[in-house]
Amino acid sequence: MTELVTIKDVARRAGVSSATVSMVLNRVSASRISEATAERVRLAAAELGYAPNLLARGLRRRRTDTIAVLSDQIATTSLAPHMVRAIQDVAARNGLLVFMVNTEGDREVERSAVAALNQQRVDGFVYACLAHRVVEPPAGTGPNVVLLNGRMHRLRYPTVVPDDRGGARAAVSELLRHGHRRIGFINDRRNGLAARLRLVGYHEALSAFQVRFEPERVRYVLPGLDAGAAAARQLVEEAGVTALFCFNDRVAVGAYRGLRQRGLRVPGDVSVIGFDDHEFVADFADPPLTTVSLPHYAMGEWAVSMLVDLINGADGEPVLQVMPCEVVRRASVAPPGDQRYGLVKPP
Amino acid sequence: MTELVTIKDVARRAGVSSATVSMVLNRVSASRISEATAERVRLAAAELGYAPNLLARGLRRRRTDTIAVLSDQIATTSLAPHMVRAIQDVAARNGLLVFMVNTEGDREVERSAVAALNQQRVDGFVYACLAHRVVEPPAGTGPNVVLLNGRMHRLRYPTVVPDDRGGARAAVSELLRHGHRRIGFINDRRNGLAARLRLVGYHEALSAFQVRFEPERVRYVLPGLDAGAAAARQLVEEAGVTALFCFNDRVAVGAYRGLRQRGLRVPGDVSVIGFDDHEFVADFADPPLTTVSLPHYAMGEWAVSMLVDLINGADGEPVLQVMPCEVVRRASVAPPGDQRYGLVKPP
DNA sequence: CTGAAAGCGCTTACAG
DNA sequence: CTGAAAGCGCTTACAG
Numbered sequence: 001m002t003e004l005v006t007i008k009d010v011a012r013r014a015g016v017s018s019a020t021v022s023m024v025l026n027r028v029s030a031s032r033i034s035e036a037t038a039e040r041v042r043l044a045a046a047e048l049g050y051a052p053n054l055l056a057r058g059l060r061r062r063r064t065d066t067i068a069v070l071s072d073q074i075a076t077t078s079l080a081p082h083m084v085r086a087i088q089d090v091a092a093r094n095g096l097l098v099f100m101v102n103t104e105g106d107r108e109v110e111r112s113a114v115a116a117l118n119q120q121r122v123d124g125f126v127y128a129c130l131a132h133r134v135v136e137p138p139a140g141t142g143p144n145v146v147l148l149n150g151r152m153h154r155l156r157y158p159t160v161v162p163d164d165r166g167g168a169r170a171a172v173s174e175l176l177r178h179g180h181r182r183i184g185f186i187n188d189r190r191n192g193l194a195a196r197l198r199l200v201g202y203h204e205a206l207s208a209f210q211v212r213f214e215p216e217r218v219r220y221v222l223p224g225l226d227a228g229a230a231a232a233r234q235l236v237e238e239a240g241v242t243a244l245f246c247f248n249d250r251v252a253v254g255a256y257r258g259l260r261q262r263g264l265r266v267p268g269d270v271s272v273i274g275f276d277d278h279e280f281v282a283d284f285a286d287p288p289l290t291t292v293s294l295p296h297y298a299m300g301e302w303a304v305s306m307l308v309d310l311i312n313g314a315d316g317e318p319v320l321q322v323m324p325c326e327v328v329r330r331a332s333v334a335p336p337g338d339q340r341y342g343l344v345k346p347p
Numbered sequence: 348m349t350e351l352v353t354i355k356d357v358a359r360r361a362g363v364s365s366a367t368v369s370m371v372l373n374r375v376s377a378s379r380i381s382e383a384t385a386e387r388v389r390l391a392a393a394e395l396g397y398a399p400n401l402l403a404r405g406l407r408r409r410r411t412d413t414i415a416v417l418s419d420q421i422a423t424t425s426l427a428p429h430m431v432r433a434i435q436d437v438a439a440r441n442g443l444l445v446f447m448v449n450t451e452g453d454r455e456v457e458r459s460a461v462a463a464l465n466q467q468r469v470d471g472f473v474y475a476c477l478a479h480r481v482v483e484p485p486a487g488t489g490p491n492v493v494l495l496n497g498r499m500h501r502l503r504y505p506t507v508v509p510d511d512r513g514g515a516r517a518a519v520s521e522l523l524r525h526g527h528r529r530i531g532f533i534n535d536r537r538n539g540l541a542a543r544l545r546l547v548g549y550h551e552a553l554s555a556f557q558v559r560f561e562p563e564r565v566r567y568v569l570p571g572l573d574a575g576a577a578a579a580r581q582l583v584e585e586a587g588v589t590a591l592f593c594f595n596d597r598v599a600v601g602a603y604r605g606l607r608q609r610g611l612r613v614p615g616d617v618s619v620i621g622f623d624d625h626e627f628v629a630d631f632a633d634p635p636l637t638t639v640s641l642p643h644y645a646m647g648e649w650a651v652s653m654l655v656d657l658i659n660g661a662d663g664e665p666v667l668q669v670m671p672c673e674v675v676r677r678a679s680v681a682p683p684g685d686q687r688y689g690l691v692k693p694p
Numbered sequence: 695c696t697g698a699a700a701g702c703g704c705t706t707a708c709a710g
Numbered sequence: 711c712t713g714a715a716a717g718c719g720c721t722t723a724c725a726g
Contacts, residue, residue: 006703017713022705032711054466055406056703059718064402066446066467075447076432078425078626085423088449092456097463099413100422100447102435109439116444119401120413225631253631260633279425280628284572284600286607353719364697369721379695403719406702698725709714 005048014044021045025052058121066097067307068117070138071128072105074149079130079278083148086300087126094308096123110138118142123311126303132161132194144310148303151193155318158310160302164194167292167325168201169208171245171273174290174327176209179335180243180271182217184235186228186255188247189220195247198275202245214239223247228254232270233262242270242336249274249281252289252332267334277328288330295323352395361391368392372399405468413444414654415464417485418475419452421496426477426625430495433647434473441655443470457485465489470658473650479508479541491657495650498540502665505657507649511541514639514672515548516555518592518620521637521674523556526682527590527618529564531582533575533602535594536567542594545622549592561586570594575601579617580609589617589683596621596628599636599679614681624675635677642670 011018016037022028024038025045044050058064069087074080084100091098099117103109117125124144127137135150137157147159175183185202188195199218206213217239221227228246232255235241246252252274259270266272266287274282277293302321310316358365363384369375371385372392391397405411416434421427431447438445446464450456464472471491474484482497484504494506522530532549535542546565553560564586568574575593579602582588593599599621606617613619613634621629624640649668657663 004703007705008703018703019705019714020712023712026705028705034711037712051462051466053406053468053703054463055402055411055468056718057705059400059402059406059720060703060705062718075422076428076435078428081423081425085449088423088447092448095463097446097448097467099444100435101439101444102432115398116401116442119398120444121400121402250627250631257633278627280597280625281631284597284628284631286604351719354721355719365719366698366721367696370696373721375722381695384695400719403702404721406704407719407721409702696726700722700724702720702722704718706716706718708716710712 004053005050007050007052009048010041010045010050013048014041016041062121063123063311064121065095066099066120066122067091067124067126067304067311068099068101068113068122069126069128070110070113070117071100071102072130073102074128074130075100076102077130078280079276080149080294080296081279082296083128083300086297087128087304090301090304090308094304096304096308107138111140114138114140124307126307127157128303131192132164132197133192143316144307146303146307146310148299151320155320158306158316158319158321160299160306160321160323162294162299163322163325164197165201165204166322167275167294167327168198168245169205170201170325170327171275171292172202172205173208174329174333175243175245175271175273176205176211178243178271178333181211182239182241183211183243183245184232184239184241185218185245186231186235186247186251187218187220188223190222191220198247217241221247221251223251225250225254225257228252229258229261231255232258236262236264236270243333244270244272246272246274249276249278249285249289249291252291253281253285256285267332269337271333271336273327273333282328282330285332287332290330290332291328292325293328294325298323351400352397354397354399356395357388357392357397360395361388363388409468410470410658411468412442413446413467413469414438414471414473414651414658415446415448415460415469416473416475417457417460417464418447418449419477420449421475421477422447423449424477425627426623427496427641427643428626429643430475430647433644434475434651437648437651437655441651443651443655454485458487461485461487471654473654475650478539479511479544480539490663491654493650493654493657495646498667502667504663505653505666505668507646507653507668507670509641509646510669510672511544512548512551513669514622514641514674515545515592516552517548517672517674518622518639519549519552520555521676521680522590522592522618522620523552523558525590525618525680528558529586529588530558530590530592531579531586531588532565532592533578533582533594533598534565534567535570537569538567545594564588568594568598570598572597572601572604575599576605576608578602579605583609583611583617590680591617591619593619593621596623596625596632596636596638599638600628600632603632614679616684618680618683620674620680629675629677632679634679637677637679638675639672640675641672645670
């Protein structure tokens with residue numbers, strides 16, 4: 001780095017004090033500086049290629065125009081790239097630089113990250129989770145915090161989460177509208193927030209169509225390929241379902257596999273809907289998987305916008321923003337026993 | 348944020364000067380401070396929960412213990428999560444905080460990001476690319492730069508890239524060892540660094556086994572599902588290949604599809620190898636795809652370690668580190684016409 | 695062994 | 711309309 005030019009250099013060249021330079025460059029309108037002087041200052045600054053030292057400014061202003069994203073793992077998995085992208089976009093648009101730290105959910109790592117970030121005087125925190133769940137953000141963050149894809153037991157910060165319940169309701173309704181009545185649900189046995197909410201959505205859709213809820217049609221698994229395959233086989237054989245709503249796209253791909261092992265075709269024999277709209281999973285499935293998209297971009301956008309508002313002094317009323325989850329229609333849903341699909345994949 | 352405690356508060360409570368506090372807390376051994384005084388200072392600091400303001404320290408020390416990761420898109424795609432994780436891990440281990448900015452490859456965005464990061468006085472830059480390619484990092488970064496998964500035309504900074512050539516050679520050798528001699532290669536038609544290097548590896552493997560290179564066995568496509576499917580069909584029908592080496596795992600999944608459309612089974616009729624070891628693509632493929640892994644974690648680790656060395660004054664000799672790419676064996680390779688596989692997926 | 699002073703590079707009242 | 715001064719919170723020679 002060549003020797004950096006400071007505000008003093010600019011002042012000297014423009015023949016004014018550094019206070020004046022600061023004021024014109026920061027457009028402090030309260031101080032009526034003559035246009036001639038201002039012009040001289042701007043010229044000098046441009047000629048010298050002056051750029052203020054943000055450490056000094058931050059030290060003085062007590063505001064750094066930086067934010068921290070604390071996440072359990074979102075930046076290190078393939079699941080939520082759009083969340084990260086949205087955060088970056090909105091931050092850039094607001095002139096904010098972002099510190100990103102992954103804690104892998106470790107409380108101790110979290111604690112020390114918060115300490116370090118505070119010492120850097122970040123203006124605020126986004127606390128982001130990979131999976132929609134109940135969280136307890138670490139202490140010591142100060143008031144400028146927004147929660148992304150996680151919510152506290154008792155709301156304390158502005159929070160944005162996906163509408164898992166509505167998404168599930170939409171997915172199951174999609175199946176019902178195609179004529180299915182015996183609809184299986186392969187849910188997450190860890191029974192987190194997402195699992196519980198999606199179960200509610202499943203219930204709601206059924207009752208809207210006046211279909212009785214049959215407990216044997218829901219199975220709880222540790223989401224994965226093999227578990228999905230096994231659950232799909234059981235639901236078809238033991239509960240006679242004609243359609244499957246799956247906790248996520250990976251389980252759905254597992255279901256595909258289980259069904260194929262039984263010589264059953266998707267969607268000719270059994271329809272399948274997933275959740276997540278997981279890139280390269282849902283769209284790469286064969287047939288391409290109808291699923292429910294998680295509004296990662298919209299959530300990330302909302303979170304940072306809200307944080308910017310907080311930083312700018314908005315009152316931190318702990319609103320809860322629930323972002324809609326939409327059905328993405330591809331090719332894994334058809335009416336039950338639809339013969340048109342009998343020929344798609346010759347046995 | 349409650350009123351923050353400064354070094355003066357600690358000094359007052361310990362009955363010493365702030366210089367003394369600074370020295371004991373920073374373990375400046377040159378200054379022989381009595382153990383009694385030091386103990387008093389440490390106690391006072393602990394009691395007050397003192398944590399130095401890093402902006403002030405950075406301003407004074409001209410070193411901030413922060414680094415910047417400038418990437419075209421690595422943090423916003425699902426392709427290289429391990430790269431990000433490695434960066435975070437090594438940074439944390441070295442007490443560094445990391446600014447992450449995605450430029451989407453836009454030169455103007457890059458330029459202004461570098462400016463902002465310089466104003467924040469970051470200690471160094473990692474310039475990271477999603478795909479191994481030739482790059483020209485932006486000017487103005489200063490000397491502490493390392494290149495990750497991209498290399499300059501004429502090496503100027505320490506650089507780490509994957510051994511695409513060796514990876515391709517290993518993949519094709521794997522096929523050759525299984526007895527294949529007519530091996531197709533579906534390459535990337537954009538003909539970037541990776542494509543060219545993998546073609547060399549393909550050549551080398553063939554000649555090591557004394558198999559003639561037949562131009563008609565390599566096809567150039569825009570990597571994607573449909574293109575992969577079409578190329579696979581053509582290579583099988585027109586060039587009679589019994590095995591396919593694919594530019595990436597997504598192309599390989601496309602190839603699966605093309606082969607299936609022709610009633611051909613993997614690996615019973617045709618063996619397939621991909622590249623990337625793309626999570627949820629290679630392992631979720633049916634059958635699970637044998638592929639070549641990209642050493643994302645190792646590359647990220649190397650890059651930040653090297654950057655730390657540079658920051659600590661190592662000479663910035665522009666070494667080029669080539670990280671090995673290994674074959675990940677799954678279930679898509681078998682000897683040509685292997686009948687044991689005839690029954691795996693009944694037609 | 696420890697303190698007083700200067701200085702990192704800004705911004706912000708305060709004068710005039 | 712503009713400058714001199716103080717101060718943000720540290721660290722680093724320099725004295726003694």
